Amino acid sequence: xxxxxxxxxxxxxxxxxxxxxxxxxxxxxxxxxxxxxxxxxxxxxxxxxxxxxxxxxxxxxxxxxxxxxxxxxxxxxxxxxxxxxxxxxxxxxxxxxxxxxxxxxxxxxxxxxxxxxxxxxxxxxxxxxxxxxxxxxxxxxxxxxxxxxxxxxxx
Numbered sequence: 001x002x003x004x005x006x007x008x009x010x011x012x013x014x015x016x017x018x019x020x021x022x023x024x025x026x027x028x029x030x031x032x033x034x035x036x037x038x039x040x041x042x043x044x045x046x047x048x049x050x051x052x053x054x055x056x057x058x059x060x061x062x063x064x065x066x067x068x069x070x071x072x073x074x075x076x077x078x079x080x081x082x083x084x085x086x087x088x089x090x091x092x093x094x095x096x097x098x099x100x101x102x103x104x105x106x107x108x109x110x111x112x113x114x115x116x117x118x119x120x121x122x123x124x125x126x127x128x129x130x131x132x133x134x135x136x137x138x139x140x141x142x143x144x145x146x147x148x149x150x151x152x153x154x155x
Contacts, residue, residue, distance in 0.1 A: 003037060003107070005030045011058040012109060014082045017133030025126045032115040037107050044085070044100040051089025051096055052113040057081060060106025066098050078103070087134045090116040 012018055012026050021029070035058070038044070044055055047066060055062070057079055064077045064085060076098055079085050085100055090113045120127035 003035045005035050008035055008058050008107065008109070011082070012056070015056055015058075015084065015109075016082070016137065017056075017084065017087070017130055019133065020129045021126060025123070025129070028123050028126060029111075029119060029130075032118050033109055033111045035107060035109055038102045038105070040102055040105055042102045044102065045096050046099045047096055049096045051086060051092075051094055054084055054086040054090045054111045054116070055100070056084040056109035056111065058107045058109055060102065060108075061104040062100050062102050062106060064098050064100050084137075087137060089113070091131075091134070 009023065009026060009030075012030075013021070013023075018026060018029070038060070044062065045051075045053070059081065061078060061080045062085065063075050064079060065073050065075045067073050079100075086096075088094075089096070090111060093113065116127075116130075119130065
């Protein structure tokens with residue numbers, strides 16, 4: 001089934017890393033990225049796999065988890081509407097530090113490293129806006145992680 005990217009323009013505009021883009025900017029991104037539907041249970045990626053793809057959840061939900069040496073699964077986060085996973089893998093090419101599985105039928109915007117690099121090259125101002133959004137997210141997540149570590153020290 002073909003997905004019409006234009007149907008998701010409003011959803012994409014609500015995603016924090018795209019909030020500073022206008023409709024024309026988003027259409028330029030959509031020329032390089034693609035939208036895909038996933039069923040519940042589909043694994044987007046597994047821990048240790050090569051990265052290079054960012055997933056933006058436009059509809060649905062996914063969970064990020066790790067598995068220990070006894071095959072016990074620990075859910076690290078549940079990611080839903082207008083959030084994203086894998087943003088660092090389009091900046092640096094490292095392996096995945098966790099696994100991610102779709103838990104509710106989902107529609108996602110897929111941005112590959114190649115797509116991101118083409119945006120940077122062809123539309124540098126759009127690329128800077130997206131990169132700033134990613135850096136803001138990384139900063140927020142690091143701050144929250146530091147707060148949790150500090151709370152554990154005080155206990």
